[in-house]
Structures are given as C-alpha cells and as structure tokens.
Amino acid sequence: MMKGVTVTFDLEAIVTQIDRVPNHRSPAASERFKRWLRTAAGCVLTIGGDRPDRYVVLDATFLMTLLRPSGPDLAHNIVVHELAHVVFARYRSNREWRDLFDTPRLAWQHRAWLNLAYPIWDEYAACRLSAWAGDYAGALFNFQNCIARDIADFPAPSRRTRRIRWDVPAAAPDFIRRVSVATKPLLTAAYLTGHLDGMGIAEGVTHFSTPARTSVLAGCFEPLRIALRTIWEDGRHWRDGKSAMEPLVSVMQEVLRIWEDETEQRQPRSKQSRKAGGRATAP
Incomplete structure (x- = not known):
C-alpha cells in the first residue's frame, strides 16, 4: 500500500525520519545507503512486515524543471520511475531479510x-x-x-x-x-x-x-x-x-x-x- 509521496530538498533527513525500522540495516549498510542518498533523485521506502507500506520520496532539486513549460525532461522520467517501483514492490518485505538469518x-x-x-x-x-x-x-x-x-x-x-x-x-x-x-x-x-x-x-x-x-x-x-x-x-x-x-x-x-x-x-x-x-x- 502506498502511504504517500514526499518531495524534499533534504532527501536524507526525510528518509531517516520515515525509515525507523529497528535492525533493518547493519551499520555498514546504513552508511552505504546514506552515501547513495546524497546523489539519488528519489527512492521508495518499504516499511513493515507481511503487508508493508510504501513511501515515495523525491529530491526537489531534480524536479525543479517540472515547473518550467519546456516540455518533457528527465524529471518526468524520475517521477514515473519511482511510482513504477510501487507497482512492483508488492513482494518486497524487510521481514524476509531479518528471518533469513534464522533459517x-x-x-x-x-x-x-x-x-x-x-x-x-x-x-x-x-x-x-x-x-x-x-x-x-x-x-x-x-x-x-x-x-x-x-x-x-x-x-x-x-x-x-x-x-x-x-x-x-x-x-x-x-x-x-x-x-x-x-x-x-x-x-x-x-x-x-x-x-x-x-x-x-x-x-x-x-x-x-x-x-x-x-x-x-x-x-x-x-x-x-x-x-x-x-x-x-x-x-x-x-x-x-x-x-x-x-x-x-x-x-x-x-x-x-x-x-x-x-x-x-x-x-x-x-x-x-x-x-x-x-x-x-x-x-
């Protein structure tokens, strides 16, 4: 289920605020994720277990060109791309990774x-x-x-x-x-x-x-x-x-x-x- 779309100039801060699932990532993985966020145009966060929620977060810097009537540009592609992730995110579950180590x-x-x-x-x-x-x-x-x-x-x-x-x-x-x-x-x-x-x-x-x-x-x-x-x-x-x-x-x-x-x-x-x-x- 998609919970909402957030457009922000501080992608890392908003993602950190939303993504509060404990033990979701190791410290090393968290640091890699933060480094990736500094250059990302957007992402889809999957929060929860068997029926997780989806949060689309987009970097406003990349989307500023949407305000200019200059015709389609890369910002349009970014928005549609991130929304497309929600369509195919039905089977992505954070719980699966946590359960993996107990098998x-x-x-x-x-x-x-x-x-x-x-x-x-x-x-x-x-x-x-x-x-x-x-x-x-x-x-x-x-x-x-x-x-x-x-x-x-x-x-x-x-x-x-x-x-x-x-x-x-x-x-x-x-x-x-x-x-x-x-x-x-x-x-x-x-x-x-x-x-x-x-x-x-x-x-x-x-x-x-x-x-x-x-x-x-x-x-x-x-x-x-x-x-x-x-x-x-x-x-x-x-x-x-x-x-x-x-x-x-x-x-x-x-x-x-x-x-x-x-x-x-x-x-x-x-x-x-x-x-x-x-x-x-x-x-």
Whole structure:
C-alpha cells in the first residue's frame, strides 16, 4: 500500500525520519545507503512486515524543471520511475531479510540469492514501465554512464574474509556483502535493459555500451536480458513473489564466479592464504 509521496530538498533527513525500522540495516549498510542518498533523485521506502507500506520520496532539486513549460525532461522520467517501483514492490518485505538469518543450515543461501535478485528485477521493471516518460534519450544516456562507471570499477573490492565454509548461517552477512558487490554491474545493466525493452529496441546492453561490450562480463548481459524478460512475460512475479526470481540466480552466480577469479588475479596471495580465503561459489 502506498502511504504517500514526499518531495524534499533534504532527501536524507526525510528518509531517516520515515525509515525507523529497528535492525533493518547493519551499520555498514546504513552508511552505504546514506552515501547513495546524497546523489539519488528519489527512492521508495518499504516499511513493515507481511503487508508493508510504501513511501515515495523525491529530491526537489531534480524536479525543479517540472515547473518550467519546456516540455518533457528527465524529471518526468524520475517521477514515473519511482511510482513504477510501487507497482512492483508488492513482494518486497524487510521481514524476509531479518528471518533469513534464522533459517536452518543450508536453507538460507538460496533465499539470499532470491532476495538479492529482486532489486535487479525491480529496477528492470520500473525502467521498462517508465521508458517513454519524459526525456527518454536523456534517461538512456544516464543509464549508459551508470553502467560504464560500474564496469570500470569491476571487480569492486569487498572486505577480505578468511572464511572457508559458505554453507552455514554464520556466513550470511559476508555472503550477502560479497554477492552485492560482485553483481552491481548487473543492477545498472538492468536499468539500461529495462529502458531498451520498454522502448522496443532490439539491441542490448553491449550494443549501447562499449565498456560492457569489451569487459569480462560481456557474455553475461544477454543471459541477463533473457532472464528478466522471462520473469516479465510469464507473470509469475505477481503470483509467486520472489520465487519468480529463479531465472536470475544462475546469471548472478556466473558474475560472482568471474568476480572471484578477477579478484584473485589482481590481488595475488600465497597458496595457504588463498585456501584460507575460500570462495562463495565453491560447492
């Protein structure tokens, strides 16, 4: 249920005021979220458990051009994009993340993959719905810049761990952090892919992004598009919630494998240290 739309010049302050759910984020995650808010144009907050409320918060700085009669621009796209998130936010629940760490041994990891896949789908779906709103060419250019930035940063560093076992509940925080860092280019690729599909453009990410086309992840973007289209077209996301995210998991796992390979090559360690570090993709 959408509780309201807030337009503000202080996005961080309003979000902090609304988002008071205890234990929702770790201190590190909270700090990353705050840094992201400083450059964000808006967001949708999901507050509550089984039937959460949705709050749309928009940065007034980005929306000032709506007051000028100059025709559609990027601000229109931002507004429609954030409202589109509400449409697809039916299955996003903060409680699922808290319950994740209490699941039996071996059961938590697959649920974690599905939870981590959902934001990728969510951005694709919102971009697909909002593709023709406002300055669609400007939005395309923005998404091209975003994916170029994340490809340039790949493999982005993650906090080192000496963990050997990744199949135990205690590994969940390290696992989630590692997958989130590794799959960030998939998130920005989902923005661009949703925009292209929404506009009915046949060419994909590697056609519109030279950094993507020449990166070690080049072979992952078409499988990503196929997975996202599969979820969109079969309609299971309305009925089955996050279990419908299954097509994305194999793509994310491949990106994590590439991230681990690239990280090991760029940060060589002794054989003993490498063995101690382990791999989240290891069986």
